[in-house]
Amino acid sequence: MLLQVSNISKSYGVRSVLSNITLQIENRERIGLVGVNGAGKSTLLQIIAGEMSYDSGDLFKAKETKIGYLKQNSGLQTDKSIWNELLSVFSSLLETERELRELEALMADPELISDEKKYETTMNRYAQRSEWFREHGGYEIEAKIRGILHGMGFGQFPPDTLVKTLSGGQKTRLALAKMLLEEPDLLMLDEPTNHLDIPTLTWLEGYLRGYPGAILVVSHDRFFLDALVTSIYEIERNASKRYTGNYSRFIEIKEANYEIEMKQFEKQQDEIAKLEDFVQRNIVRASTTKRAQSRRKQLEKMDRLDKPMGDLKRASFSFEIEQTSGKEVLQVDRLALSYDGKKRLLDGVSFQLRRSETAALIGPNGVGKSTLLKTLIGQHKQDAGTFKWGAGVTIGYYDQEQTGLTPTNNVLEEVWNTYPHLEEARIRTVLGSFLFSGEDVFKKVAALSGGEKARVALAKLMLQKANVLILDEPTNHLDLYSKEVLESALMDYEGTLLFISHDRYFLNKMAESMLDLQKDGLTSYLGNYDDYVEKKAELAEMEAKRLAKEAEKKAAGGSGSAGKSEPASTGGYEADKLAKREERSRQRKLEQLELDIARLEDEVLALEAELADPAVYNNYVLVQEKTAAVDERKSSLAACYEEWETLLA
Numbered sequence: 266m267l268l269q270v271s272n273i274s275k276s277y278g279v280r281s282v283l284s285n286i287t288l289q290i291e292n293r294e295r296i297g298l299v300g301v302n303g304a305g306k307s308t309l310l311q312i313i314a315g316e317m318s319y320d321s322g323d324l325f326k327a328k329e330t331k332i333g334y335l336k337q338n339s340g341l342q343t344d345k346s347i348w349n350e351l352l353s354v355f356s357s358l359l360e361t362e363r364e365l366r367e368l369e370a371l372m373a374d375p376e377l378i379s380d381e382k383k384y385e386t387t388m389n390r391y392a393q394r395s396e397w398f399r400e401h402g403g404y405e406i407e408a409k410i411r412g413i414l415h416g417m418g419f420g421q422f423p424p425d426t427l428v429k430t431l432s433g434g435q436k437t438r439l440a441l442a443k444m445l446l447e448e449p450d451l452l453m454l455d456e457p458t459n460h461l462d463i464p465t466l467t468w469l470e471g472y473l474r475g476y477p478g479a480i481l482v483v484s485h486d487r488f489f490l491d492a493l494v495t496s497i498y499e500i501e502r503n504a505s506k507r508y509t510g511n512y513s514r515f516i517e518i519k520e521a522n523y524e525i526e527m528k529q530f531e532k533q534q535d536e537i538a539k540l541e542d543f544v545q546r547n548i549v550r551a552s553t554t555k556r557a558q559s560r561r562k563q564l565e566k567m568d569r570l571d572k573p574m575g576d577l578k579r580a581s582f583s584f585e586i587e588q589t590s591g592k593e594v595l596q597v598d599r600l601a602l603s604y605d606g607k608k609r610l611l612d613g614v615s616f617q618l619r620r621s622e623t624a625a626l627i628g629p630n631g632v633g634k635s636t637l638l639k640t641l642i643g644q645h646k647q648d649a650g651t652f653k654w655g656a657g658v659t660i661g662y663y664d665q666e667q668t669g670l671t672p673t674n675n676v677l678e679e680v681w682n683t684y685p686h687l688e689e690a691r692i693r694t695v696l697g698s699f700l701f702s703g704e705d706v707f708k709k710v711a712a713l714s715g716g717e718k719a720r721v722a723l724a725k726l727m728l729q730k731a732n733v734l735i736l737d738e739p740t741n742h743l744d745l746y747s748k749e750v751l752e753s754a755l756m757d758y759e760g761t762l763l764f765i766s767h768d769r770y771f772l773n774k775m776a777e778s779m780l781d782l783q784k785d786g787l788t789s790y791l792g793n794y795d796d797y798v799e800k801k802a803e804l805a806e807m808e809a810k811r812l813a814k815e816a817e818k819k820a821a822g823g824s825g826s827a828g829k830s831e832p833a834s835t836g837g838y839e840a841d842k843l844a845k846r847e848e849r850s851r852q853r854k855l856e857q858l859e860l861d862i863a864r865l866e867d868e869v870l871a872l873e874a875e876l877a878d879p880a881v882y883n884n885y886v887l888v889q890e891k892t893a894a895v896d897e898r899k900s901s902l903a904a905c906y907e908e909w910e911t912l913l914a
Contacts, residue, residue, distance in 0.1 A: 266291055267330055267451055267479050268313065273322035275308060282308050284503035285322070290451060294479045297494035297512060302716040302744045304500040306483045310334060310453050313481075333449030337456045340436025341428050347439060348424035351410045354446045358403045365394055409446060416468040417442040418461070418630065434460030434630075441469075450478045458486040459741070462630040463767050485745050487512050488769040502574065512745075517860065521867035526573040533570050540564050580720060580750050581698045584758040587730040591656035594618045594733060594761045595641070600650035602636055610636060613786040614650070623755075623762040625772050625794075628782035634765045635665070635737050637782065641763075642735060654733075661731030665738035665765075667718045669725075672711035676701050679710055679721055684728050699724045715742035723751070736764035740771050769794050777845045791845075851912055858909045865902045869895055 270288040274281070282305040290296060298306050311317040313324065314334035326332075343350055352359070368391040371377055377384050402409070414420060417438050428439060437460055444452065452473075458466055470492045473480060484490055490497075490512035497508045497515040508515040540560045547553035548561070595618040602611040610633040618624060626634050639645040641652060642662050654660075662669075670679060681692050696706055699720040710718065719742040726734070734755075740748050752774050755762060766772055772779070772794035779790040779797040790797045872895045881887045 267294075268326040268332075269324070270309075270313065271323045271325070273309070273312060273319050273324065275305070275312065275317075275319045281503050283312075283319075283500070286500070286505045288498055288505060288507075290479050290481060292450075292479060293477070294496065295473075295494045296479075296481045297490045297497045297515075298481060298483045298500070299490075299497055299512070299515070299745060300500035301746055302714060302742075305503065306500055307337065307455055309500070310336075310455055310481070310483065314453060330451060331449040332451045332453065333444045333447055334453045335437075335441055335444055335455060335457060337459065338433065338437055339440055340431070340433055341440045341443065342436075343428045346425045346427055347414070347419060347422060347431075348410065350428055350439065351413065351443055351446055352406070354443060355403075355406050358398065358401060358406060361394055361398050362403060365391065365398060368394070413442045413446055416465070416472060417445075418465045438465070445472065445476075448477060452476065452478055452480045454480070454482045454484075456483060456485065458484055458489050458767075460630075461767065463627060463769065464629065466767065466769070485740070485743065485748065486768060486770070487745060487748075488773075491770075517863040518867070520860070521864050521871075523573055523575060524864065525868065525871050526570075530570045530572050533567075537564065537567070537569075576746075579746050580700050582695075582723065582727050582750070583754050584727055584734065584760070585730050586732040586758075586760045587659070588657060588732060589759075590620055590658045590732045590761065592620050593655040594620055594622070594658060595652065595654055595763075597641075597652040598650055600637070600640070600652060601648045602633055602640060602645070603648050604636075606648060609648070609784075611782070611784060611786075614782070616780055616787055616789055618761055618763060620761055621759065623775055623777045624764075624780050624789075625776035625778070626763065626765045626780045626782055627767075627772070627797075632782055632784060634782055638662075638735055638737055638763075638765065658733050659729075659731045661726050661729045661734045663722060663726055663734070663736040663739050665741050667722055670710050670718060670721060672709070674710050675707045676710065676713070676721055677706040680724055680728070683725055687728070695724055695728060716744060716747065719743055720747070727754075732760040734758065734760060734762050734764070736762070736766075738765055738767070740766060740768045777849070855909065855912050858905050858912070862902065862905050862909065865898050865905065869898050869902065872898070 266289060268290045270286060273283060273286045275283040286305075286309060288296075288309075298309070300306050308317065311334075312319050314332055316334070341350060345353070368387060371387055372384070372391065377387060398404075414422070419435075419439070419442070428436065431439065441454070441457055457469070461469065466486075466489065470489060473493055480493070482490075482494065492511075494511055496510065497512060498505050499508065499515070499519070508518050510518065540563060544557045544561050544564070547557040550557075597614060597616050600611065600614040601609060602614075603609050614637065616624075626637070628634055636645055640647050642660060671682075674682065676696060677689075677692060680696060681687070681689065684692070693706065696702070701708075701717075701720070701724075708717075710721065713721065719739075723739075739751060743751060748768070748771065752771065755775060762775070764775070766775075774793075776793045777791075779792070779794065781788045781790060781797070790800050792800070872891050875881050876888065876891050876895070881891060
């Protein structure tokens with residue numbers, strides 16, 4: 266065992282943040298720490314890292330256990346270059362390398378060679394230090410640094426780039442790169458996927474799966490958690506609970522547990538009501554008073570179950586449109602962008618959007634995705650090319666930097682000032698659905714957390730009732746539960762949606778087409794993120810085969826050029842749109858069926874476990890009830906499987 270947290274509690278004044286938290290981490294374990302914003306996840310990491318005190322409880326860790334802790338947005342502050350900063354990780358190996366060079370110089374000295382004893386001692390020292398240097402990866406330092414820099418998105422940066430010239434997000438990425446090279450026994454990461462583009466995220470997942478130590482990670486990226494972790498600790502209502510499996514499995518188990526606990530609670534309540542009714546009716550009758558007293562004792566001895574708490578209150582909202590736009594929503598033709606009018610950021614960008622389409626704009630960090638969106642809403646001027654919005658289009662824009670919010674306003678003022686024609690009661694109702702109630706509406710915008718600011722911006726966007734939504738990283742700062750609410754609201758949105766996101770789970774759920782933005786233009790792919798990855802792999806395979814054939818022809822002395830492939834016919838627009846909607850509906854049904862199947866399987870297992878309980882199998886009536894319940898669920902399960910297989914066919 267690497268580390269154990271036992272009954273840790275922490276309060277700020279009268280407000281309890283953590284209460285009797287227990288957590289255990291074994292060697293090479295991958296643990297995800299989840300909970301709503303403000304649940305105390307970062308507080309727990311700081312306590313484990315020794316950066317914050319706790320009120321009560323115990324924290325046990327082996328003396329030699331080395332902990333690495335990467336805070337949110339914690340960039341490196343140094344005057345070194347990116348190369349020298351990462352090289353500093355290997356200071357002991359570099360010191361040994363200097364010693365080896367000195368020993369080599371000594372061994373070449375004729376004076377030492379003439380002294381056989383000293384020469385042998387030096388040779389032995391050299392052999393020992395060389396072996397230690399080799400065993401500890403001394404000959405792999407440069408390759409390790411280059412590999413990490415490339416994987417973390419610094420492959421194109423000159424090695425002598427000064428760290429202080431990097432952006433905040435780049436400094437955080439470099440801090441993570443440095444920690445990966447340090448290889449602590451326990452790697453604690455707080456939102457490590459912020460500031461990472463999709464290629465870097467994919468690389469990081471693969472690297473962390475092979476990481477030699479244990480990992481404790483706080484993340485709101487469901488795709489990342491599903492790919493990496495093998496167990497989940499949820500902090501809810503100040504307490505912690507462990508679940509085995511990745512994030513998706515945690516959701517299934519939690520829902521199944523809640524249903525089982527609720528049924529057990531309801532059953533006991535029915536039993537209590539019957540017993541209390543019997544006592545009330547029979548306690549005063551001489552012929553039945555003994556039986557009534559017996560039932561009363563039974564009630565007194567009963568271990569009463571608490572009513573399951575269920576989920577915490579979640580935000581609840583929907584996006585409506587005031588008027589329908591024309592069929593053609595947006596036409597972009599050969600757009601070119603730059604920051605200064607000189608050095609081109611993007612060139613030759615063309616695409617179109619039609620009514621009710623949902624398109625995701627993806628591409629590497631720094632390619633110009635946000636600048637393209639700002640150009641489309643008139644906040645940035647293009648260098649060349651044109652774009653045209655269709656008839657009846659009204660645009661709602663969500664800025665990931667929240668620059669549209671006024672820091673000096675309170676929450677109520679921020680929304681009401683934008684919609685002064687609405688009554689205060691209506692504004693408060695809307696804010697309540699975004700979890701701002703009571704005194705919360707008087708909080709200053711400047712004092713809000715990232716997640717709270719995001720909810721204020723979404724409240725304003727909802728009230729706009731625009732028929733085109735342009736969203737720049739809408740899931741940033743939102744906790745896992747708020748993301749699910751946002752997804753549901755956008756799935757039901759009847760307007761046109763164009764958004765930037767590096768949240769692959771969100772991309773899979775929402776996107777009908779992927780717009781892959783590169784410096785020299787834009788390529789559109791039909792489908793969601795998984796479809797895009799599959800298509801890119803297919804195209805890469807076709808290109809590899811074409812190049813191999815060309816190489817064979819050249820080797821054989823043949824000539825000729827590879828034939829151009831004809832673009833596949835996509836059919837009419839309406840048929841294409843209908844097919845996409847049907848596929849999305851099929852996917853939703855499949856997801857729901859899979860959840861139902863997991864729930865029913867858990868219920869069958871729970872009932873079969875109850876049948877093995879002596880208190881049940883010695884009671885003929887209970888056995889009949891449980892067996893009937895198992896049969897009923899198995900029948901439902903068979904029907905679900907049949908429908909699932911039909912949808913997959």
